[in-house]
Amino acid sequence: MPAEQLAGLSDLFVVGAVLLYVFAMVAFALELAYGQARAGAAPARRRLVAAGAGGPGEEIAEDAPEPKVVQAAPWAAKAGVAALGMAWFGWAANLGAIITRGLAVERWPWGNMYEFVVAICFAVVTAFLVTQVRQNVRFLGAFVMLTAALGLGFAVKVLYTAAGPVVPALNSYWVAIHVTAAIVASGLFTLAGVSGVLYLVRGDGLSRLPSRADLERVAHRAIVLSFPIWTFAVIAGALWADRAWGRYWGWDPKEVWSFITWVAYAAYLHARVTAGWRGRAATIVQLVAFACLLFNLVGVNIFISGLHSYADVAGAR
Amino acid sequence: MTVEELEKEQAPKQARLGLVGWLRWVWRTLTSMKTALILLFLLALASVPGSLVPQRGVEPDKVARFYQQYPTLAEWYDRVQLFEVFTSVWFAAIYLLLFTSLVGCIIPRTLTYARELRRRPPAAPRNLSKLPHHAEIDGDLTAEEAARRLRRLRFRVETGDGWVSAEKGYLRETGNLLFHVALLGVLVAVAVGSLYGYRGNVLVVEGDGFANTVAAYDRFIPGNQVSAESLEPFSFELRDFKATYQVQGDKRGQELDYSAYLKVNDSPGAPARDYELKVNEPLEINGTQTYLIGHGYAPVFKVTDGKGQVAFEGPVPCLIELKPTLTSGCVVKAPDAQPTQLGFLLRFLPTSVPLTDGSYASAFPGAVNPEVQVLGVFGGDLGVRSGEPQSVYELAKPEVMRKLKPLVMGTKVPKPLAVGQKLDLPDGTGKLEFTGVKEWITLQIAYDPGRFPALLASGTAVVAIALSLMIRRRRVFVRVKDGRAEVGGLTRTEGSAAGFAEEFADIVKVLSAGDKDAR
Numbered sequence: 143m144p145a146e147q148l149a150g151l152s153d154l155f156v157v158g159a160v161l162l163y164v165f166a167m168v169a170f171a172l173e174l175a176y177g178q179a180r181a182g183a184a185p186a187r188r189r190l191v192a193a194g195a196g197g198p199g200e201e202i203a204e205d206a207p208e209p210k211v212v213q214a215a216p217w218a219a220k221a222g223v224a225a226l227g228m229a230w231f232g233w234a235a236n237l238g239a240i241i242t243r244g245l246a247v248e249r250w251p252w253g254n255m256y257e258f259v260v261a262i263c264f265a266v267v268t269a270f271l272v273t274q275v276r277q278n279v280r281f282l283g284a285f286v287m288l289t290a291a292l293g294l295g296f297a298v299k300v301l302y303t304a305a306g307p308v309v310p311a312l313n314s315y316w317v318a319i320h321v322t323a324a325i326v327a328s329g330l331f332t333l334a335g336v337s338g339v340l341y342l343v344r345g346d347g348l349s350r351l352p353s354r355a356d357l358e359r360v361a362h363r364a365i366v367l368s369f370p371i372w373t374f375a376v377i378a379g380a381l382w383a384d385r386a387w388g389r390y391w392g393w394d395p396k397e398v399w400s401f402i403t404w405v406a407y408a409a410y411l412h413a414r415v416t417a418g419w420r421g422r423a424a425t426i427v428q429l430v431a432f433a434c435l436l437f438n439l440v441g442v443n444i445f446i447s448g449l450h451s452y453a454d455v456a457g458a459r
Numbered sequence: 460m461t462v463e464e465l466e467k468e469q470a471p472k473q474a475r476l477g478l479v480g481w482l483r484w485v486w487r488t489l490t491s492m493k494t495a496l497i498l499l500f501l502l503a504l505a506s507v508p509g510s511l512v513p514q515r516g517v518e519p520d521k522v523a524r525f526y527q528q529y530p531t532l533a534e535w536y537d538r539v540q541l542f543e544v545f546t547s548v549w550f551a552a553i554y555l556l557l558f559t560s561l562v563g564c565i566i567p568r569t570l571t572y573a574r575e576l577r578r579r580p581p582a583a584p585r586n587l588s589k590l591p592h593h594a595e596i597d598g599d600l601t602a603e604e605a606a607r608r609l610r611r612l613r614f615r616v617e618t619g620d621g622w623v624s625a626e627k628g629y630l631r632e633t634g635n636l637l638f639h640v641a642l643l644g645v646l647v648a649v650a651v652g653s654l655y656g657y658r659g660n661v662l663v664v665e666g667d668g669f670a671n672t673v674a675a676y677d678r679f680i681p682g683n684q685v686s687a688e689s690l691e692p693f694s695f696e697l698r699d700f701k702a703t704y705q706v707q708g709d710k711r712g713q714e715l716d717y718s719a720y721l722k723v724n725d726s727p728g729a730p731a732r733d734y735e736l737k738v739n740e741p742l743e744i745n746g747t748q749t750y751l752i753g754h755g756y757a758p759v760f761k762v763t764d765g766k767g768q769v770a771f772e773g774p775v776p777c778l779i780e781l782k783p784t785l786t787s788g789c790v791v792k793a794p795d796a797q798p799t800q801l802g803f804l805l806r807f808l809p810t811s812v813p814l815t816d817g818s819y820a821s822a823f824p825g826a827v828n829p830e831v832q833v834l835g836v837f838g839g840d841l842g843v844r845s846g847e848p849q850s851v852y853e854l855a856k857p858e859v860m861r862k863l864k865p866l867v868m869g870t871k872v873p874k875p876l877a878v879g880q881k882l883d884l885p886d887g888t889g890k891l892e893f894t895g896v897k898e899w900i901t902l903q904i905a906y907d908p909g910r911f912p913a914l915l916a917s918g919t920a921v922v923a924i925a926l927s928l929m930i931r932r933r934r935v936f937v938r939v940k941d942g943r944a945e946v947g948g949l950t951r952t953e954g955s956a957a958g959f960a961e962e963f964a965d966i967v968k969v970l971s972a973g974d975k976d977a978r
């Protein structure tokens with residue numbers, strides 16, 4: 143297939159992914175809205191571990207009945223399953239968009255901000271779906287889908303760049319290493335960020351939103367996984383800078399903000415083990431770190447010029 | 460952090476403080492987790508202006524422009540070192556405090572850890588059903604068999620009368636300590652690099668050479684401990700330069716690739732070798748790296764003066780004015796011209812095309828139809844011999860410019876010169892010939908002895924932090940009584956209880972293996 147057709151197909155896939163994510167979001171939201179309400183503090187959840195029955199996915203038992211329980215509509219769980227199916231289809235379309243784009247431009251398809259954001263949305267959804275395979279986190283579905291749909295929409299509306307070659311400095315295998323790691327880490331950080339926002343939005347009482355303990359657990363695990371990956375991404379970036387610009391670290395704005403993001407997530411990990419900082423305060427630290435990540439991704443590319451000005455956004459220079 | 464540490468941290472401070480007590484209090488406060496946390500915040504916060512205010516080490520020209528635009532503000536910025544955030548006193552204060560805190564944190568924890576490594580796992584608690592993870596196994600599992608199976612799972616095992624106690628995941632703390640030590644290593648490596656390394660920039664035109672001496676650089680930034688003799692004595696000649704550009708489509712004119720073809724002498728006597736220098740592929744000679752970082756055009760001119768003598772001949776590197784088309788501005792100075800010195804302001808168009816309004820512009824960065832526009836020719840004292848530093852990209856300082864006599868102004872010479880064409884100056888003051896096109900490259904040459912240590916330390920940090928975050932410290936206990944075995948487990952790592960549940964189930968499976976009725 144010629145490059146233009148592949149590029150066009152990629153654009154179609156993106157639109158398809160947005161639609162599927164939106165449908166999935168609605169279905170997830172229905173499940174959440176008509177499902178059972180949860181208490182704020184972690185309810186006395188029993189785990190059926192000793193029984194050891196079934197796969198890990200079924201390990202967590204239903205919530206222990208609370209004194210005041212809002213009953214679930216009978217079809218709510220079905221909506222959740224349908225939502226999950228649509229999320230997987232959206233995921234596949236997102237993957238299709240990335241692959242066809244890569245084939246069209248004959249390089250790694252993350253050479254500009256548009257491609258980068260599409261890939262991060264894919265990473266967010268992947269992180270969510272993979273977690274879902276291991277443990278039930280459907281309660282996050284609506285918010286993850288919303289984030290991914292908004293992200294893709296932002297990419298298409300604001301960042302869109304026609305398929306094409308990149309500047310010579312980007313023609314390097316380091317793109318595969320450094321940018322891929324950054325994408326994976328960003329995806330996981332985003333999942334944690336979504337959980338963090340919900341944590342703050344949700345009070346401590348009875349609510350249809352997931353419990354605070356669940357939210358914190360998801361966020362912590364995502365960050366624990368992504369922090370080493372982000373560390374690696376920053377170091378790989380330094381190695382690349384060493385090849386391309388003759389110094390491994392030069393405090394270029396992008397480097398500064400990667401460093402700030404890294405320090406902020408390190409602060410989160412410390413806050414979690416510091417007396418008086420657990421819970422709410424740690425969550426706020428996590429969200430500040432996430433804001434730094436977003437600023438590095440969007441703000442630095444658009445507002446601050448530097449060696450990393452590969453963003454290729456119309457009007458950004 | 461362990462519970463003991465936590466308690467120590469929260470314990471009420473002594474009321475009466477002598478000097479020693481006071482010092483101890485300072486040290487305790489400095490090495491507490493809360494201080495570390497606050498210092499981490501401060502470090503992040505202090506980095507922010509480094510990305511918002513232009514930095515002298517990164518963009519000196521932007522700092523200069525800032526000085527012109529906001530002189531008073533710039534002075535204040537300079538006073539608080541905002542133009543060099545990352546080498547400022549206050550930035551150093553924060554990270555030095557943080558690393559002091561880190562050392563104060565690592566040493567006691569390493570000691571505790573070393574002691575813990577030698578200690579055997581504690582005896583199994585009496586009532587295993589109170590532990591967060593618990594299971595019962597029917598059958599004839601003996602304590603010895605349980606211990607054997609747990610050892611095979613790489614647990615550290617202690618046995619007693621009818622009980623087994625096993626622990627695993629010591630690597631978590633190893634990783635954590637190693638990570639923090641590696642951070643110190645990175646700091647040291649960076650410091651070594653900045654003391655013993657150097658960095659310099661140079662522009663080389665096709666056909667010219669470069670020898671690695673301090674004098675050959677356009678800009679040279681040495682570390683404190685670098686002497687002029689310590690530079691690696693290599694040299695090279697720039698034989699040729701080639702760039703390719705996208706010819707069609709939306710991205711027409713975008714660079715696709717470029718290479719500089721060098722003839723390199725690794726040391727003064729060594730045989731010359733060919734080297735193709737590209738972006739992302741530096742030339743390395745004994746730890747000194749030469750990087751290709753930019754390129755542009757250097758049209759070749761010949762200036763003949765009013766007496767018929769050649770007053771200037773050679774390539775003139777031009778500054779890029781418009782990056783997408785490589786439209787460049789050039790300055791030619793002929794201070795030796797007689798009877799009057801001559802100065803030219805020119806514009807180089809790599810692919811010159813006429814526009815509808817009669818002017819000319821470059822349509823493409825490649826040299827398809829190279830032409831030179833004469834913007835102005837001036838006669839008079841250019842001030843080259845005044846002893847003041849001169850820029851090759853500027854004809855003269857404004858005050859000198861005002862005294863020069865304009866011989867030709869841009870509006871009178873609409874048609875640009877093609878290669879081989881010449882412009883006769885009025886009143887027999889001379890002529891300018893455009894004889895050819897060469898290209899220039901800019902290089903960064905760097906020597907940084909801290910590179911490999913920094914890589915080593917940061918590589919260690921990644922592996923160590925992965926160990927520290929992925930591994931959980933966990934204990935498993937077994938009590939055997941009357942043909943029934945009870946298994947209990949707990950993890951000391953918060954937040955990973957769900958993950959441990961899976962592992963615990965697997966352990967129970969292994970312990971009951973061979974027994975059909977295990978569950």
Ligand code: HEM
Pocket residue numbers: 369405408411412415460489490491492495499557558560561562564565635639642924927928
């Ligand atoms: C250079 C700045 C520092 C960075 C980037 C940093 C980074 C980290 C990271 C990423 C972790 C998470 C590992 C884990 O949870 O196991 C961690 C844990 C830890 N850090 Fe730091 N750290 C720094 C300085 C310090 C200082 C100054 C102290 C001492 C006051 C300290 C004490 C600790 C402790 C006790 C843990 C273990 C937490 C746990 O058991 O989970 N760190 N550090």
